Amino acid sequence: MKKNDTGRGGTGTGASDSARSGVGTGRGTGRGTGTGTGRSQRAPEDVPPFPQVGRYLLLRRLGQGGMGVVYAAYDPDLDRKVALKLLHPNHQRESEEARSRLMREAQAMARVSHPNVIPVFDVGIWGDQVFVAMELVDGGTLGTWLKESKRSWSEVLDYYLQAGRGLQAAHDAGLVHRDFKPANVLVSRAGRVYVTDFGLARQVGDAPEAATTPEEAEVLQSADRRMLETTLTEAGLLVGTPNYMSPEQFRGTTLDARTDQFSFCAALYGALFGARPFDPGSLKAYASSSRGVEEAEGTQSLGGTAPLTAKGPAAPPPVLIREPPRDVKVPAWVRQAVLRGLSLDADARFASMRTLLDALSQEQRQGRRKRWASATGAMAVSLAVASGVAWQQSQVCADAGALMDDVWTSDAKARLESAFRSTGKPFAEAMAFRTVQVLENYAGAWKQQRVQACEQTRVQGVVAEDQFDRQVVCLERRRKDLRSTVELLAGADAAVVEKAVDVAHALPALHDCEDVGSLAEQQRRPSDPALRDEIEKLEGKLSEVRAQVDAGRYPAALAAAAPLESAVLATNFLPLRAELRFHLGWLKEQTGDSPAASQLLSRAVFDAEAGRADRLKVSILNKLLYVEDGQKHFDPAANWGALAEATLQRLGGEPVLEADVKVNQANLAASQDHLDEAITRLGEARALYEKALPPQHPKRARTLFLLGRMTLAAGKSKEALPLLEESLKQTEAAVGPLHPDMARRHGLLSLALRELKEDARALPHAQATADLYKALHGADSPRYAEALDEVGMCQLGMKRYDDALKTYEQALALKRKALPADDEALQPSYDGVGQALLGLGRARDSVEPLQQAVSFASAPADALAESGFALARALYQTGRPPEARGEATRARGRFTEAGMEERVGEVDTWLKSLPAERTPPPARKPPRARRR
Secondary structure, three states: OOOOOOOOOOOOOOEEOOEOOOEOOOOOOOOOOOOOOOOOOOOHHHOOOOOEEOOEEEEEEEEEEOOEEEEEEEEOOOOEEEEEEEEOHHHHOOOHHHHHHHHHHHHHHHOOOOOOEOOEEEEEEEOOEEEEEEEOEOEEEHHHHHHHOOOOHHHHHHHHHHHHHHHHHHHHOOEEOOOOOHHHEEEEOOOOEEEOOOOOOEEOOOOOOOOOOHHHHHHHOOOOHHHHOOOEOOOOOOOEOHHHOOHHHHHOOOOOHHHHHHHHHHHHHHHHHOOOOOOHHHHHHHHHHHOOHHHEOOOOOOOOOOOOOEOOOOOOOOOOOOOOOOOOOOOHHHHHHHHHHOOOOHHHOOOOHHHHHHHHOHHHHHHHHHHHHHHOOOOOOOOOOOHHHHHHHHHHHHOHHHHHHHOOOHHHHHHHHHHHHHOOOOOHHHHHHHHHHHHHHHHHHHHHHHHHHHHHHHHOOOOOHHHHHHHHHHHHHHHHHHHHHHHHHHOOOHHHHHHHHHHHHOOOOHHHHHOHHHHHHOOOOOOOHHHHHHHHHHHHHHHHHHHHHHOOOHHHHHHHHHHHHHHHHHHOOHHHHHHHHHHHHHHHHHOOOHHHHHHHHHHHHHHHHHOOOHHHHHHHHHHHHHHHHHOOOHHHHHHHHHHHHHHHHHHOOOHHHHHHHHHHHHHHHHHOOOHHHHHHHHHHHHHHHHHHOOOOOHHHHHHHHHHHHHHHHOOOHHHHHHHHHHHHHHHHHHHOOOOHHHHHHHHHHHHHHHHOOOHHHHHHHHHHHHHHHHHHHOOOOHHHHHHHHHHHHHHHHOOOHHHHHHHHHHHHHHHHHHOOOOOHHHHHHHHHHHHHHHHOOOHHHHHHHHHHHHOOOOOOHHHHHHHHHHHHHHHHHOOOHHHHHHHHHHHHHHHHHOOOHHHHHHHHHHHHHOOOOOOOOOOOOOOOOOOO
């Protein structure tokens, strides 16, 4: 085994607030019911047009919009009510696009599993009608809930935070909703909030819609308020709802998660302040001016006084965000967060939905203050500060995040994207987009954390100066880490581009710099300014080494790290020494010197322990576990793993580090053939990663893949299948559909399906692997030829012998052109050609390629056994029984060696079926001559 590969309510789209899909109370309140009157007699349009769709029995209509009609329905198989969404009859007659859109909605919702997103139970086709079955929510829409009674700001914020978490889950799955508004959010009577209506959702970074057309302008200048609240979805029109649409939607440029952030804040502004954030009467001007935002020189004033300016021959009309009413009691920090989310420049918004929700979360703000207070003991907060001084302090903190502006810049982003594109790799665009997203989130979170750290000390007075200094030092190191990573990626070659998402995600965690308690425990930096400067300089060098290591540039990293040793030792700063030895040890392992790696990493453990750098210590111990396992030093490896676990217990609350250790402990168990223990460890790691990391994080997909592979190796093909299928989905979300990792995922999934005798299901995955390797390595590459072997295996299993023969002959021709004649990689192709010919009844023609297949003595025993058994059958059919028996007997021995008892039995059965060999009669003695 190799080491390193290693929800809940129902709805639909387009329904109005008063009759919303997926909502059914049966009461006459108008709160999202399907009746709207409270009378027992249903209106004619509420009666379903037919009694049943598939297995679902239609009960009543709940609501409809421009695209879909939603019915309450009963599922007799599972004995439950569901919300069943069908196309509106008008659209059903119109085009395939309407059906495709409903199917896209179902697929988008199915990709998101979260308590605040409506889950999809089933999707199918009934006649020519697409249907989607979803959970039925007993309640109404968020818009209806807001109108039912006067809500406090905290109630409103609580419900919107739930909705925001649903949006974040969609973003984590790589989706942009594009039509967030109160009418597309459901509220159950129990108080749970569900985001729904993913009919306009698209993959992040999908091609943009067209910019505003004359038809759209007519809608935008309409005085009918309902038009401004209606989703625009017709062909040729922009998509979204005008009162909530972002500038980039009006412009028709590429959208990302910040688009939903703008819509979310527009809706939240209206809910909190009872007014729109911008004047609906100015909507046409808003749409027109938005097109110039990308080239804007200035920025809009959130106070409502400064116009937006842009480059070009004519400046757009001014666009003003209304100042929130001061007579509405909403905390300042909520106002500020909402207004920032409404920035017309997407770059000025929060880095992600998650950071916006964190800024809005009162609970988290209070929780942080409690932790800060705990960390500083009984420190008093002085409130008697002159207003002028307070203003100066707040301004100092407002600028604190600007330190990041020379690291992650538009120029750096452009250089990165250009470097990625220049490789010409088919996955380069997807990797650039995903990598930029990770880096932008990191830079945005850094800026927010740097400002907060300043405010805690300089404004709020809840963190002591010496602790603030430690936070600043930590954050400055993280800034250097980001700079080194950005510079490396901006000069990336194809090999680095392939790893780029991993490199970005490998940036050291920022939350370490919030943990003032842990920072206080580490070795204090020297007071000598010159020595402190030297340490900071060396840390910058080590940041460069770390980036090279993460990118897999091991020789270059080793060449950069080795000369630093004497200078690092001279500082006598133990955390720095531990870090250098950590990198040197791992580089020794990666360049083939495992004993030296063990020695360096062991010394690094003691340095980290003496320097009280516990997180670093766990990482070092985990590498030691890996290195000792690779040398088959199983007991020392287990001991290092146990020490890592003990250190984690002392640290507490480090799920990612804990999961990292469990993955290598699983590898250790697998190395000793303890597959059940390995599977258990990987299951624990999977749960920890799912708790701490977003769905698109590559560690989640990789751990699922490793878990599926080990489960398959344990002979549990049926249990492995869903793990491998989910790994395929998560890998695509992490790195895109054309990445080499996708070829490996498709390949193992094909193998698992073949193990289950489902060759027809396996074939598309095998073909996907071949197509990817052809695109990645070329049509003449051995990798493509090897992938064709797997395609041929599926075709053989389906008895498509003509297709299999063509596939294997193509693979064999490619290999013979690229490889030596005795290369073991040719064996499967010779075998496949022979097996296909045998299946076609051409036994005589099959003998030669099968003899070639069994001639590769170093090939795996199971492969040689299969070829030998096929050769035996071919020989028998061509009238050579003795040779056939000999080949079958040898094949039996190889099947036994491979532990394939079922195949041993098949050989025995075949041998017994052969006619008994005739024993020639004994030679008759010549007659004796008679005596005369």
